[in-house]
Amino acid sequence: MSGRAAAQAAGRGVMKYGSAFLAIGFALLLWQGIVTLTGLPKFILPGPRLVAESWWTNRALIAEHTLITAMEVLIGLVIGTALGIASAIYLASSRVARLVIQPILVFTQALPVFALAPILTLWLGFGLGSKIAMAVLIIYFPVTSSFCDGLMRTPRGLLDLAQTMQAGHWRTLRLIRIPAALPSLASGIRLAAVYAPIGAVIGEWVGASRGLGYLMLLANGRAKTDLMFAALLTLGVFAVLLHLAVHLATRRLSGSSPDRA
Template identity: 45%
Template sequence: MRVALTPLRIAATLVIAWQALVSIARPPAYILPPPLDVAAVFLRQPSFLLTNGLVTLTEILAGFGLGAALGIATALAIAALPRLGRLVWPLVLVLQAFPVFVLAPVLVLWFGFGLASKVVMTTIIIFFPVASAFADGLRRTDPDLLDATALTTATHWQTLIHVRLPLALPALASGLKVAAPLAPLGAVVGEWVGASAGLGFVMVQANARMQTETMFAAMLVLAALTLAMRAAVDGITPYLTPWSNDT
């Protein structure tokens, strides 16, 4: 019960501080709307926010799944084939160096204004932290353990699968935890550039019409999705390493 009440207390404190700021500073509603105005949007347009929230959630889940799968596969390939890693990893770093706002228009141009471009954007954002953390975990296997394994009849692939991979799972869990809050960023940035639905689309349209309370409502839904993603990953990752209490 204590764990469940803590987020509610934090949320209540933030809302009270928000209302106090509005009451004291009295900014125009189009700059900072009162909390009650934002709450009214949820009462007035619940299905509108729900529908667009589900669109963004679909993009987040699809991109997270693809990004995590590609990151895991790339890390395993780099560990299994070091020469391939020396060729692939610089390309991965170059791709990661591009800001997401630079990639988004190109992806929309290539994949269209629908779901695909947002999923690809989310996949790219998720890919690097997962691949980087997992590859680092595979690379940091205890050399003494590898030397001991070399004295057996285990092949290179058996050592990778049965020794290096299990020991690298805590690093993979950490990478997934870092990546989870980034997934909504990819989806929303793609929607900002071009979309016909989703929370990013709602924000852009509300901003153009100076409906700041609708923007804040969409932001709150997005924040809830982000927290839910992180909570889901936190709940799943311990199963990757049931022998460890550190994940």
């Protein structure tokens, strides 16, 4: 039975990756078709071959800037996730905090990210700090919101059991509410992994001397559209790989609630 299950899982994996490759191939054909049929100049929309050649020619430059952006994103993801977890636990543990702090968090999400980027650059400078702060701001809310929602939706039966066993507040939180909310935390972290590169790149657009966002602005200013597309596609591939890595890392959290143990 285990061999059959493994074969089925392998078959699903092959179909999944096969569909992904078909989608990529279709997108490339569509891209090339638009370029060919419209006859757009290369500085407006370069074709896939030209972008690939630019990526290969500038691979060392792109790798250098990718490393900077990846560093900003990963550090921001770790800090934002840690702060989000701590904030969610505090909000779930304090009714006063939910009444006072939660509306403030919602209000901050109504502010455009572009409006905050120049302020952070002014306060933290043009280095990594302002870009990491931007990533943290974008990551923080989905992690906090998802995990807090999970903590507040603990199954009533588990809470009644904890009360019957005379478990205290913190013991109930540690042994029941947090484990039950781990799938929600995993969803929040996966969502944050998608948003994290956006924050770093926006910070680089506002003011930076390194990173993929800076490279895109530099290429655009010099009318090197092929290089700009190469940097953009590199950012997209990095975001997809980051999401996949986070998904694999949090998959165990999604199935670790107490009622499944």
